[in-house]
Amino acid sequence: MKFMHLADAHLDSPFQGLSFLPSNEFKNIKQSTQKSFTEAIDTALDRNVDLVLIAGDTFDSVHPSPQSQLFFNREIKRLTDQKIQVVMILGNHDYLNPDEMLLPQTPYFKLLGSNEEVEEFESKTKEDFPYTVVGFSYQHNHIEADKISEFPKKGDNFTIGLMHAGAKTTTNYQNVYVPFTTAEIKDLNYDYFALGHIHLRQALSEEPLIVYSGNLQGRHINEQGSKGVYIGTVDEPTKKVSLDFIETAPIIWQMATLTLDQEISQTDLTRQIVEILTKKNVQKTLFGLTIEGAQYLSEKELELVKDSEYWLQLSNSLKFDSRLVKVYLTNNEKLQLRTADKEAFDQAESETFALDKIYALANDLSKKSDYVADILKKPEFIDEVKELAQVKLGQKLKDINDEVNSN
Structure with a gap:
């Protein structure tokens, strides 16, 4: 049988x-x-x-x-x-x-x-x-x-x-x-x-x-x-x-990771992303990309990697009509803070990312959009918001640290 x-x-x-x-x-x-x-x-x-x-x-x-x-x-x-x-x-x-x-x-x-x-x-x-x-x-x-x-x-x-x-x-x-x-x-x-x-x-x-x-x-x-x-x-x-x-599936999904440990030009950033995706591209694939160390990206580069038009242009280098369809940003640098500052930072972080706070901020918008209401229920969306906020904060603190060290 x-x-x-x-x-x-x-x-x-x-x-x-x-x-x-x-x-x-x-x-x-x-x-x-x-x-x-x-x-x-x-x-x-x-x-x-x-x-x-x-x-x-x-x-x-x-x-x-x-x-x-x-x-x-x-x-x-x-x-x-x-x-x-x-x-x-x-x-x-x-x-x-x-x-x-x-x-x-x-x-x-x-x-x-x-x-x-x-x-x-x-x-x-x-x-x-x-x-x-x-x-x-x-x-x-x-x-x-x-x-x-x-x-x-x-x-x-x-x-x-x-x-x-x-x-x-x-x-x-x-x-x-x-x-x-x-x-x-x-x-x-x-x-x-x-x-x-x-x-x-x-x-x-x-x-x-x-x-x-x-x-x-x-x-x-x-x-x-x-x-x-x-x-x-x-x-x-x-x-x-x-x-x-x-x-049986005609399309697969895959994640790829690019790790940064220093500032990078847009040209090199684009080249490295294409190289990483190409290595994994053996059939029609929808890719997600995690950029670790995103605090090294400039404001212009952050806007670039979050732009779906940029993803489409990158995808033209891939085979099998594969596409980059999502980019995630993470901060891989631990914040160097004094004990008192660290305690204040942790408290601010917990209060800022409390679910009731996020829902309260998005309340008016969610009433106008079922899509917003649905996406707020997804833990992965909240995690992505947290990651992006941490990248932005890490970027600002890095700039402050660079200013202090240069004086």
Whole structure:
């Protein structure tokens, strides 16, 4: 028996923060989720799998476009026309009412647990190898209940668990996506457990296999590296599974770092950035760049490296239509302050960057813009604001220090 495990296609993903790119290029990037999904279906057909498991968040929202729903149906039909069984669940992004979805009408497609109740699906491969898939779909964006306890005991069939969920944490407000422990899943003793929700490809357990396949296409700089699907090959006498990862994403995200230890001209700065990105540029890539030691940049250079037009010009030197799409600035120099000054500085820093202070300053603007309101909720945005402020402060203190030393 062969099966494919995929998750988190996030069709219709908006790819926020990339709208500065040329319109045709931005359109191609937005189509990358569909391209990766098509490549996954191609792989399933080429590998002649018996079963395709879809572990939630196929769509990015509960309002998928008609185009993406029709696209999904066309791609699934390519599988079901070949009598390849597809078993799917809905996740916390696409918790749609099944009655309002354009779903394939064929015995070779099954949406599990559409009422949020754990459901079993039994079938056989073309060679009469019996298997069972157990899982459920979201009908709300949060599920705090313990669903593992609802999964039935394993029977004689080769048994696969299918779930869109996150591991339990010590932070209660995060435990809203069917919190579980790996030990709880292992106790079920299923032959394979296919997980979705976490976009990092990883195996939580080797015996038995409990696996996140990751998402199909990275959508921002925190989703770096190869993205794709797993092909599982079952040794039917022993029911042991071997996994192969197949990359399907047409675009990857990567970070690069430039470290400065002295002032630099714009010409040398540009040359070094291009050299660093070129070394990593082996396929179509969206790059983020961290400049460490940004306190050595002049005001003009700071403005330059924050300018998206500059990023576009740099990107013309890269292969595969790759692009630099984000620059981060960090101060790698510790401030040399007297004890009393350091205490005052630390207090000022904590007060300035307190979340309530930031929200208060941005309150009026966030009322006028949903985008601002959303971005203020992102910890990485607050961190970036802090870094930029520290770079600016480090730059000012460096200038003062240079003046003192020259007198």
